[in-house]
Amino acid sequence: MMKPLLIIAFVLSSLSGFCQDKYFTKTGKIEFYSKAPLEDIEAKNKTVAALLDTKSGSVQFSVLMKGFEFPKALMQEHFNENYVESNTYPKAEFKGTITNNSSVAYSKDGSYPVKVKGQLTIHGVTKDVETQGTIKTEDGKVQLVSAFNILLSDYKIKIPALVKDKLNNNIKISVDCKLEPLK
């Protein structure tokens, strides 16, 4: 009598091992870049948290603004104090879905073009964002790569009048996160 139950339990437990649908990382990378007459601005952060549910295609990213490192200290201080006001708005977040999730074969190694739609929150302002990216699957890991542009003015990030013509309102954001199965 016990045997069939045990078999069922065993089959179920082994199945759950195969049905891996959540992937995550805490060391994802986000960089941003802006080309401007006064000077190019670039910064990077490699402590991005990312979570992907391969079943539903939902994806989210969260990053601490103070964690962005600039080559120049003064730029980093201005970024935190005057532009993104990171004491008041410490986190930036993206929550969205992969709209063509069904076309990604997560269990097979490969590279898949994807479309992502969701909400991006920076500086306390939430905006709809739509972008394209690539999902690469290899050795049970899932890599999410994307790049898109945002306007500082959309997120109420003010450029001081003095440098208005010299800084670019358009910022390129690059995302590169390698996710592992969430156990």
Place this chain on the structure above:
Amino acid sequence: MKRIVLLVVLIAVVAGGWYAYKEYHRTNADLTGRTPDFEMSAGDLISRFEKDTVASKKYIDKVIAVDGKVKSIDKDGNPVVIALGDAGQMSSVQCSMDSTYVKDYQSIREGDALSIKGMCTGGRTEELFGTDVILNRCVLNKK
């Protein structure tokens, strides 16, 4: 008299220019020689951020020396990120390491006991992830 005034003005301009130049090109300070503002275990720091997000603000923008076991190390890309904490838990202290000393991190393995000091940039709590405290520009803390 005019000459002295002119000289003073000249000195002021040169000094001001030199200061502006230095300030503009200043890079983030190397934390190697810095005395930490706080010293504690990774578990302690995580629980302080877990318990009270308001009280934990006093650690932000401060240099913290953290002791703990290496939970994971990500050497893929720049900078190297070392997570300190309990292997059985999701929460950790994420240490984004100073790339100047990248050679020193190559021999570090999971499970090693380490002391790392870095600038605290804050904490984040996510439902599935636990609580992470993030330190930037980290260096190995030689006691």
